[in-house]
Amino acid sequence: xxxxSDPSSRGVLTPAKRLVLIIEDxxxxxxxxxxxxxxxxxxxxxxxxxxxxxSVFTSGTHVDFVFSxxxxxxxxxxxxxxxxxxxxxxxxxxxxxxGEPQPAEALGLGKKRHFMAKPYDLDEVDGWLRQMLxxx
Amino acid sequence: xxxxxxxxxxxxxxVVMVIEPEVLIxxxxxxxxxxxxxxxxxxxVAADVWTVLEAAVRLDVLFCEVQxxxxxxGFSLARRLRQTHPAIDVILASGVAGAAxxxxxxxxxxxxxxxxxxxxxxxxxRVLLERREASAEKS
Numbered sequence: 077x078x079x080x081s082d083p084s085s086r087g088v089l090t091p092a093k094r095l096v097l098i099i100e101d102x103x104x105x106x107x108x109x110x111x112x113x114x115x116x117x118x119x120x121x122x123x124x125x126x127x128x129x130x131s132v133f134t135s136g137t138h139v140d141f142v143f144s145x146x147x148x149x150x151x152x153x154x155x156x157x158x159x160x161x162x163x164x165x166x167x168x169x170x171x172x173x174x175g176e177p178q179p180a181e182a183l184g185l186g187k188k189r190h191f192m193a194k195p196y197d198l199d200e201v202d203g204w205l206r207q208m209l210x211x212x
Numbered sequence: 213x214x215x216x217x218x219x220x221x222x223x224x225x226x227v228v229m230v231i232e233p234e235v236l237i238x239x240x241x242x243x244x245x246x247x248x249x250x251x252x253x254x255x256x257v258a259a260d261v262w263t264v265l266e267a268a269v270r271l272d273v274l275f276c277e278v279q280x281x282x283x284x285x286g287f288s289l290a291r292r293l294r295q296t297h298p299a300i301d302v303i304l305a306s307g308v309a310g311a312a313x314x315x316x317x318x319x320x321x322x323x324x325x326x327x328x329x330x331x332x333x334x335x336x337x338r339v340l341l342e343r344r345e346a347s348a349e350k351s
Contacts, residue, residue, distance in 0.1 A: 103256070103259075103260045103263055104263055104267065107253060107254070107264075110254075111253075119243075121239045122239070122254050123235055124235075124256050128235040131235050131236060131344050132235060132236070132239070134344045134347035135236055135340035135343045135344045135347075136343040
């Protein structure tokens with residue numbers, strides 16, 4: 077299931093002020109996704125790896141949603157970061173993405189974790205955000 | 213909408229690229245400049261600037277930390293950019309206080325002046341850094 081947002085309902089749905097943390101090591105991919113989500117009305121923080129994302133959380137910044145690549149350089153990949161997030165901030169949902177096939181660990185992750193393959197459509201990201209955050 | 217379309221057509225806002233390797237400084241300065249009305253592109257290393265320029269994204273101002281990872285520091289980047297893209301204004305900043313002061317200067321000249329003080333931006337960054345350090349000590 078890959079939810080799509082209904083453009084005709086954008087005036088009703090209110091993503092504004094929801095803070096999304098994007099974790100992506102590829103600069104252009106990160107910037108493109110972040111800018112598209114900002115245009116949709118989300119507040120976006122950009123992190124290039126899991127260490128930066130953990131730094132954002134430990135600074136006390138309130139994050140509503142994490143959108144993370146799985147394959148990243150650094151001490152933790154996206155799946156390992158998702159495990160850290162589940163322990164430290166279990167209420168925060170995470171959408172994982174990768175250009176590789178869906179890893180077994182990302183299957184059946186429940187309401188707080190989902191997987192979406194690359195290349196992704198940014199409206200599809202918006203759809204997952206709305207579903208996982210119940211932004212209505 | 214798909215990936216790899218870096219800039220929306222028809223966006224007339226002044227484009228500022230912030231190159232800052234420390235995520236908490238980068239996100240605070242970028243958010244501040246966005247509130248001031250700028251379109252902000254966030255980068256980490258000097259190479260990100262060339263990626264943007266090669267993608268034909270318009271860049272009006274480069275806001276850059278002096279000390280950068282990756283072999284090219286802010287001074288070198290500014291020198292090279294002045295040779296290749298002289299129309300791009302370059303603002304070099306150093307550390308938390310420098311970033312706050314220079315971003316405040318930029319906001320005063322920006323399209324939506326707001327009554328921010330550089331000290332407030334610096335204080336916000338320092339609080340975030342201190343919280344992170346306190347959290348790291350506990351774990």
